[in-house]
Amino acid sequence: MFKLKNKVAIITGSRRGIGKGIAEKLAQAGAKVVISDINQKDCEKTAKKIAEKYKVKTLGFKCDVSDKEEVQKLIKETVKKFNKLDILVNNAGIFFQKPVEKQNEEDWDKLIDINLKGVFLCSKTALKELKKTKGNIINIASIAGLIGYPQASSYCAAKGGIITMTKEMALEFAEHNINVNAIAPGAIDTPMTSFIKKNKKQYKQTLAAIPLHRMGKPKEIGNAALYLASKESDYVTGHTLVVDGGWISQ
Numbered sequence: 001m002f003k004l005k006n007k008v009a010i011i012t013g014s015r016r017g018i019g020k021g022i023a024e025k026l027a028q029a030g031a032k033v034v035i036s037d038i039n040q041k042d043c044e045k046t047a048k049k050i051a052e053k054y055k056v057k058t059l060g061f062k063c064d065v066s067d068k069e070e071v072q073k074l075i076k077e078t079v080k081k082f083n084k085l086d087i088l089v090n091n092a093g094i095f096f097q098k099p100v101e102k103q104n105e106e107d108w109d110k111l112i113d114i115n116l117k118g119v120f121l122c123s124k125t126a127l128k129e130l131k132k133t134k135g136n137i138i139n140i141a142s143i144a145g146l147i148g149y150p151q152a153s154s155y156c157a158a159k160g161g162i163i164t165m166t167k168e169m170a171l172e173f174a175e176h177n178i179n180v181n182a183i184a185p186g187a188i189d190t191p192m193t194s195f196i197k198k199n200k201k202q203y204k205q206t207l208a209a210i211p212l213h214r215m216g217k218p219k220e221i222g223n224a225a226l227y228l229a230s231k232e233s234d235y236v237t238g239h240t241l242v243v244d245g246g247w248i249s250q
């Protein structure tokens with residue numbers, strides 16, 4: 001079950017955190033993975049570790065997802081090295097909290113450029129290759145795209161945008177047999193959320209909001225991505241899979 005042998009996957013923002021967790025799960029299932037992020041050295045380091053651990057071919061390649069030329073280079077280099085592309089995981093993202101009144105235009109533009117435009121640019125650019133393989137796209141959204149998260153207006157807007165864009169792209173790409181799905185994680189233990197654990201009160205409040213009473217692990221998002229990347233989910237498209245320990249089910 002969930003075999004990805006001979007598949008080629010790009011995971012954006014995968015030098016660490018959820019992206020790395022996804023890359024590991026896909027590699028464990030046999031996929032060749034491209035580790036892509038903003039720092040070339042970190043990409044190479046993570047790619048090397050995954051290659052050694054799971055005995056698969058990997059590539060570490062720097063790409064800022066908000067930069068059209070860098071995205072084009074990422075797809076080009078992937079196909080040059082592995083001859084094709086089967087799976088695109090749009091995972092790269094940033095997070096900050098600022099009330100609307102204190103958030104300036106630059107803050108807003110930066111977050112939307114990376115978290116939302118990045119998904120559009122990567123999907124658009126990868127499309128030609130994904131058409132050839134009848135591949136699939138997995139977008140990492142957030143429960144903050146389904147409910148409000150305090151002082152995170154641009155983040156909520158971007159993640160909500162990803163969820164509706166996922167539905168739209170699923171419709172548009174269905175004729176090419178390209179499935180497009182999203183994952184909406186709850187609170188996952190990564191460098192992005194380290195601020196929660198550092199603040200005792202906030203950590204306690206977060207755990208209290210989660211019925212399973214713990215933060216998730218990157219590999220648990222990896223498991224969801226593995227399902228959506230596999231043949232077993234061939235009839236699932238346009239869906240957002242919530243992986244949040246029950247947070248928004250209350």
Ligand SMILES: NC(=O)c1ccc[n+]([C@@H]2O[C@H](COP(=O)([O-])OP(=O)(O)OC[C@H]3O[C@@H](n4cnc5c(N)ncnc54)[C@H](O)[C@@H]3O)[C@@H](O)[C@H]2O)c1
Binds near residue numbers: 014
């Ligand atoms: N951790 C959580 O609780 C949580 C919850 C819901 C959704 N998410 C989403 O999951 C994804 C991964 O988050 P994470 O928790 O692993 O955070 P993280 O900060 O550990 O990882 C995000 C990665 O994206 C990279 N990145 C930032 N800007 C980039 C750019 N312009 N181009 C390419 N890469 C870029 C960072 O360098 C980093 O390696 C994000 O989209 C985030 O919004 C996280």
